[in-house]
Amino acid sequence: MILVIVLVLLVLGTLLFHFLSPWWFTPIASNWGSIDITIQITFWVTGFVFIAVNLFMAYAIYRHRFREGHKAHYEPENKKLEVWLTGLTALGVAAMLAPGLFVWADFVDTPEDASQVEIVGQQWHWTYRFPGEDGALGQTHPRFISEDNPFGIDPNDDAGQDDILIFNNELHLPEGKPVKALLRSKDVLHNFGVPQFRAKMDMLPGMVSYFWFEPTRQGRFDVVCMELCGMAHHAMRGQVVVETQEDFDQWLSSHPTFAATQSDSRADPERGASLYGVCASCHGQEGEGNRNMNAPKLSGLPPWYLERQLQFYKDGVRGSHEQDTYGQQMAGMMNTLSNRQAILDVSAYIAELPDSSAEATLEGDPQRGKRLFNNCSSCHGDNAEGNYATNAPPLAGQHDWYLKRQLENYKQGIRGSHKGDYYGTQMILMARTLHNEQAIDDVLTYINSL
Amino acid sequence: MNEATEQQHPIGIFLKVWLLLFVLSIFSYMVDYFQLQGYWRWSLILIFMVLKAALIMSVFMHFMWERFALQFILLTPLFAIAIFVVMMAWESDYIHWTRLAFLSFDSGG
């Protein structure tokens, strides 16, 4: 008896949950409304079946519950009924399948006027490539991949020269224009997923997959990686900004072509040296850092990292958070580096400074630290030497008090929460795995020992 | 099959099949020896292969003398394999195409 009531309640409860729960598809931002419609159809069919079958079952249990002396009806089978049910079910299936297949037919063939964009996945970042004037993307191969050619574009392929490279995880797209996303992976499986677009697809190494969609709503959307790709799968995030054609064109033109990245005007350490004079007052002549000035050690940091951070300071991506007092100081200093070239130069100079090793100020439990560092090592390297490929700076040799502050900033979102800080967002998720000060000290103690 | 029927297979048929297998093997070897290419190669190889397989299976393994029920239950599952083969051939072709279209193999580096 209770069971009957419970079954009925469960059916009702499920329906209520379905209609009342606030958790439902995110408002759609692409042309794939047809998918939502297919889902609605499926909901009606399956919903009907769910209610009908379960309520019938409940009724049967109530109606034919055990009664003393009563005997069940003996009926091995009932051809007619079974045929009917089979037929109806087949109908129901067809009703769901048919529209689905039509939408799929739409999904697999890309409209002629779709513009191309290549989405490149790697552990654990996104980068993007647009075709240049020639409208064609150059061929690629992992064997070409290097620090200077992170996209692995074939240097001998003319089509590749004018390709425009977006070397961060923020993708811009014009509103109302169909795009064909060509998906490529440098290492393992990934999946470029934007819930609001509905469409998504895996990317695999060794081949190229695709899907197409048409952004129909302006805005900034989160990209999540939807295929397990290792330890930081959950931290492989990106952004898609849908905007007007004008804004898009302007954004696109602000990015270098492949050719440009190859023939980069090299930085000049001499000029860097003169610029560095100012920095030395805090960071020290050798860039060894200075605790009293709260200035981290700069020597030993690779130019690509210094360049990125300085640019962040300049653009207010870093040091703009009101709680980031020291960062603000640094941001204040940035006017001494007038332009990009200055940044390159000074970075080049710093990179030449002799590396010194900072003295340890913390002590924690290195064993536990080693275990905790296990996660960090995937990106920062087993010896915390840093890794360009994962955009992870070296940690070994840096002042632990500085690292500690940064970790805490990450945890509180003081650093890395700015939408422009493409790589910091990842660190927020990772820093949170260090649940308390003790954990941080342990890790840093271990790093000191490296 | 139980003994009674078993003994009814004369040695002769086995010897014949045996000979036939040799001949077929020689043929399929010749296909390669004379470096036949393209469809000829393909069809011949497959024909000889199927013939040999059929002979071994049906005579040597007594399959032709088994009850239909057994033959049926042993052969039907092979449809699953057949479908898998077709799908995978198709798939590999597709992968191959994307590779040639988007990845660069010719030029050095």
Next chain:
Amino acid sequence: MKYTAIADQPVEMHEPSSFIGKYVWSQDHKVIAIQYSLTAVFVGLVALVLSGLMRLQLGFPDTFDFINPNSYLQFVTMHGMIMVVYLLTALLLGGFGNYLIPLMIGARDMAFPYLNMLSYWTYLLAVIVLLASFFVPGGPTGGGWTLYPPQTILRGTPGYDWGIIFMLVSLAIFIVAFTMGGLNYVTTILQARAPGMTLMRMPLTIWGIFIATIMGLLAFPALLVSAIMMLMDKIVGTSFFMPALVSLGETLDYSGGSPLLFQHLFWFFGHPEVYIVALPAFGMVSDVLATHARKNIFGYRMMVWAIVIIGALSFVVWAHHMYVSGMNPTFGFFFATTTLIIAVPTAIKVYNWVLTLWRGNIHLTVPMLFAIGFIFTFIHGGLSGLFLGNVVIDVPLSDTYFVVAHFHLVMGVSPIMVLFAAIYHWYPLITGRMFHNGLAKLHFWVTFLGTYSVFLPMHYLGFLGLPRRYFAMGETSFVPDSVASVNASITVAALIVALAQLVFLANLFWSLRHGPKAGHNPWGATSLEWQTPDVPPHHGNWGPEVPKVYRWAYSYSVPEVKADFIPQNLPPEEVIANEPADEQRERES
């Protein structure tokens, strides 16, 4: 008949006397079944604990020191793999298959008892290797139970060197064990039936196990092959699944392999596998329903054919797991169609279960409660499967919690429900005693309501777009804060359910000693296993004479017959004046 079956041997088989011979190196299918079951339940509990740990992290992120991104993935992977292969497959086929096949078809034992014993010990070895991977450097693999290369064998994934090797080896061993057992089940069912036991008189339990075993024998090769290939990629350095790639900055010298090949091979095994765990459950639940509703299973022949058709179709739907894998998109049409077609035979089974209740005389015993719980959860899970089967709908939902919700309802809950139903149903036969009814009812309510409240909300997290295998969501624009509270409540529910399993185990062990004596055929079932001369059945099962079967297994409430059930082996002449059966009934009720 020339090849005399053991079943025909008039004399009882000699019973081994020594403890070792009786309980350790035993060749008695019943002992082997128990060994299988206990081992499976043990690893099952390990997996259950792992699921608890996962839930802790998801419900209360950043609180527990022993969970980090690496270990989380390891928990997920081991949880999934253990539950699917080492718990369900082993328990349903190795456990119940072994126990019920000979008893239900009236044989004295398996066709090849020795092989049967080997099968168990090989399985145990597989389990040991699997658990050992928890202790190797780097821990067990964290590549997901689907073990997709390249990441499973590349730096950046936990357990990428030792863990994965142990996992693959363990799987290979398991496949050997399964093959030994499987050959046994098939041969036994085909060749060792009691006189009068035609195939179309077999209980559906046997049909489910029979088809599932055949599927296993044909599906596991795919897993074996892909395991061997991946081992070679990992150890020898071949490139079956590994194209040229740059892993975390270093260029590895693989080239030309195809990750998709692995996915196809895996799912060519993987999809049949999910039905391998479903079909025996379907069969067993049918018998439980019929017995406790005192009514013949509705549309027996349709049920049999549905099982066969499902088994056959499940070999041509594999790529519905790969709709968004980047495979040739045209495949979508074919696989969406085949996938949804499977819904029809499955639907028939569901209808017939419900129609079996209709006009029955339903005893809401504990097994019956679980059986009905199964129908409910399976319908829900199956229907959510139809969403995923319809290729376009799968695009937004794939790799979200919707999938997790689907396969838990349909595999993580329904067959488990059947397992519980079956355990309670056959407990009196296996142990000779009744379980404690109150505790059992408690166990049912907590498990049924608990699991549903765990997995219903997950569907909606899926609609939101929450990806699966995520250690933490963090702040994400499309995820409202309320989700955190859902996850917390799911976790609480899951933990309660997990605790309820302790009640279950306690009940099992308590009743061994203190349960009331069950007596002979307490449920008044018709099928042979209940007609053994002594309960629990002895070595050789049948005493001097193997039973002779006169009718199908569902002669419940047959008109003009006093008793509401007629055992399969009751001679027709005794039926009309059915004193023995009749008294029996009085005695039990």
Next chain:
Amino acid sequence: MNSTDAKTEVDAGRLSGMVTDWSADKQAFDMHWGKLMMWVFLLGDTFIFSLFLVGYMSVRMSAAEPWPPTSEIFAMELFGIHFPLLLIAIMTFILITSSGTMALAVNYGYRKDRKKTFLLILATALLGTSFVGLQAFEWTKLIVDEGIRPWGNPFGAEQFGAVFFMVTGFHGMHVTGGVIYLFIVANKVRRGGYDRDGYESVEIAGLYWHFVDLVWVFIFAFFYLW
């Protein structure tokens, strides 16, 4: 009551054309259990080898690098004459011969001709041994002379070596196992063990052996000739 009896009987009858077998009680096939088991096992084994070959097909068809010239790699100089695939041809013939002797062995077994059966099985086993020997020779030749490795080779797509060693290796293991199996059976034949419990065991061993030959037919066609 009896109505249902009759019913189920009829039901069974309507199952399909294979009425008698499928609707029989006790056993579906009037056949030695071991033999049926061997058949089912071979079916599973068929799946294993088929899937290996499918894997081979996939990597080969999707490989962007050229596939090494098989017949050249396995070619051999003999008295100055250049034979493509010579070794493989010989191995093929050996295996077929062994299949023949095995078939005869089975036949004589059923004629209860112990001596002939024993000698024929022995011959089969020895032929099998020589096959394995030649295969070992072939492997060394490939590894040492041609420089072919599972992870690469001088001629082209590196899957060539991988597939070769995996497939022939797996088949070779089957042959080796078969040889051991045959020796055991042969020994029991000699001791007249089967005069007591019937010669089906010889046929069962035969089934396995022919299957190994059968597989080779496909490997020969798909790997060496394609």
